[in-house]
Amino acid sequence: MSALMSLGYDQMQLAPFSAALAQQALSIDFGTRSYPIEIGLLDWRELGLRLTHRGGLAVVVTNATVGAHHGLRLRVALQTAFTEVRELVLPDGETFKSWTSLQSIQDALAQAGADRKVTLFALGGGVIGDLTGFAAATWMRGVRFVQVPTTLLAQVDSSVGGKTGINLEAGKNLVGAFHQPAAVWADLGTLKTLPTREFSAGLAEVIKYGPVADMAFFAWLEDNMGLLLQRDERALAVAVRRSCEIKAAVVAADEYEGGLRAILNFGHTFGHALEAGLGYGELLHGEAVGIGMLMACSLSSTCLGLEAGLLARLHKLLVMAGLPVRAPRMPEDRFLALMRGDKKSQAGKVRYVLLSRPGVAQLVEASDESALAAVRTHTV
C-alpha cells in the first residue's frame, strides 16, 4: 500500500462542533456562486421570497411517493414567485437514476418551452436531486435549479455540493456534472413521513462525518442517537446542520474533488461495489455505505495502524442507528472489478479513503488482498 495524500481537517475552514443551534442561515461559499442552505421546520410559503431569481417557468421534478406528500405544497408555494409552474413525476427508486429518466426530463422541458431562464426544483431524495441537477446542468448547457431534499440522506449529503449524475450498468454516477444549486431548502418536517429504513440509511451519512472530520460530533451522535431515532426536532436540527456545515466547508475548499473532497467518500468505494454488485435496491445507499465504513476501518487498521477502538465504536453506533453491519456474500472477483471502476481509481489501482486515526483521513492505494480481507471481516 502507499499513502498518496493526506486529507486534512486543516485544509478547510470549519468552526468546532457545538450542539447549540446557530441562528443565522447556513451558506456555502463559492464566491459569486454562493448559495443558502435553509435548515429547520420551514414555512414553504416563504420559499418563493427567499429565491434571488424569480419569474418565468418553474419545473418541479419529483417521484410518485414524495410528490403525493409534498408536490401540491411546493407548487402552491412557487405560484407566487413564478409565472408558470409545472410538475414532472418520475417513478421512485435508484434504478430510475438512468438515461431514460434524464431524457424524459429533457423532453418535458422541451415540451414546456423551457428557455435558459427556467428554474428546476428537485423535490425528493438523492436520486431525484442528482437526476434533476444533471438535467439542469445540461439543459441548454446549464440552467438554475433548487434542491428541496425530503430524505435525511439528501438533506445531509447529496443536496449540498453540486455533484449530479446518473448510474450506468458499469457503476454508479459514472456520467454527470458538477453543477451547484441556487439554493437548498431542507425542511426537517419532511423527515416525519420518511420510512424507518430510509431514515436509518440517512443516518449512515451523518455518522460518516465523524471519522473523517469531527470526532466531537461523533461523540454527540453516540449520546443522542436515541433522540434522533425518535426524530426529535432539536436533535435533527443539530445533526443536519452540522453535517451540512462539514460538507460545505469541504466542498468550498475543493469543489472538483482534487483532494480533500474525497473524505466525503469514506466507506463509499466498498459501498458502491456492494450496491452495484447486489443490484441497486438490494441495499440502500446508506446501508451499503455503513458496511463500507466498517470495511474501510478494518483496512485502515491493516494499512495505517488505526486503533481498534474506532471500529468497535462505529459498529455499535451503526447498530444503534438500525443499520446492517454485515454484507451479503458476493463473488470476490466481481467485488474487485467494481471497485476498480470507482471514480477515484487510477490506472486500475483502487484508491481508498482510510483513517490514520479517528478524525484524520488519507487517500491510500491498498493491495487487493488486504482489501478483500477487510471485505471478508464484514461479510455474513
Place this chain on the structure above:
Amino acid sequence: MSALMSLGYDQMQLAPFSAALAQQALSIDFGTRSYPIEIGLLDWRELGLRLTHRGGLAVVVTNATVGAHHGLRLRVALQTAFTEVRELVLPDGETFKSWTSLQSIQDALAQAGADRKVTLFALGGGVIGDLTGFAAATWMRGVRFVQVPTTLLAQVDSSVGGKTGINLEAGKNLVGAFHQPAAVWADLGTLKTLPTREFSAGLAEVIKYGPVADMAFFAWLEDNMGLLLQRDERALAVAVRRSCEIKAAVVAADEYEGGLRAILNFGHTFGHALEAGLGYGELLHGEAVGIGMLMACSLSSTCLGLEAGLLARLHKLLVMAGLPVRAPRMPEDRFLALMRGDKKSQAGKVRYVLLSRPGVAQLVEASDESALAAVRTHTV
C-alpha cells in the same frame, strides 16, 4: 422591436486583421484553462509531444468516413504518448448527434475501463466534436479532450470555444455543456479530402465573422474567395487563423454567452429553424447559416436601418462560395415555433443577432411579422 444589448467589437481584445501570417501558435486565454490552437500543415507525429498531459488511456472518437482517412494516422501518433489507444467509430451524419451516440461513447468508456485520467480525441467535423466534447464533459463529471477538426466548419468554429452537446427532436444543441478542450489540432491538410459541398458550407461560418466583427477580413474574403475555393494553403491558413482569432477573442471575453458571444450566432436563429424544420441533413449547417445571414441582414434593415449595400455584398460572396442563397419553402408557423425554441429566446420572445452597421451587432427582439417578411425575401 427593441434593441436589448449592443454586442461590441470593443468588448474583446482583437488585433486588426492582417493577411500576413503570424509565426506564433494561437492560443485561447482562459487563465489556467488556456489552450493552444495549432493551425497549418501539421506533422501529426508531433501531436503527442504538444500535449501537456500524456499517458494512460486515449480514446479516439470518429465517424466511418473520417476514420477511414485519418484514423490510423492519429492512433499511430498517439501511441508514443499514451499507454493504450482505442478507437470508437460512429455512423456519419448530423442525425447521429443524439442520445444514442452519447450513450454509445459512455458505454465504450466504461468497457475500456476509462478513469478520470482518460483523454478523448474528437476526430472529425462538428458532430463528432460536439458529441465527443459532451461525452468528455460528463464522463465521471468531466475529463480531458482534444479537438482534431477535419472539416472547415469545425476548424473555424465548432472546435474552438467549448460548446458541446446533442440535438433533440425539438431543436439543435438543446442538451449540452460548456467544456473547453485541452488543445485544438487543425491540420489544413485534412481539408484536401473534404467534399466540395461541405467545404462551401464551412465557408459560410468563415464569412460570418465579417459582418459581426471584422469587415477588413470580409473584404479580404471578397478578394480571395477564388484562392480559397482552390484550397490554396496560404489563403486557407489566413482564413482559418483569422476565424479562430476572432472566435477566441469573443469566447475569452464571454465564455458562457452572457452577451458578446451571441454575435457568433449571427444567422443561426433562422438557420437552426431551417435545419430542424427541413429535417437534419436536407441543408448542411453552414448552408442554412448562409441563408440565415441573408434573412438576418434583411431583418436588420427593417429593425436597425442597416444599409442595403451589405446584403448585396453578402449575397454575392455566398454565391461565389458556392452556397445556396434561397431557402426551400417551409410552413411559417413551424418556422416561428422553431425559432421560439432557440436558446437565445426568453419568455417566448425570439431574439435575433442583427447588425446596426457592417461589423457591429446587437441583440434584438423583433416582431414575428417582420421576421417572417425577412424569411419570405430569401425563400424560393
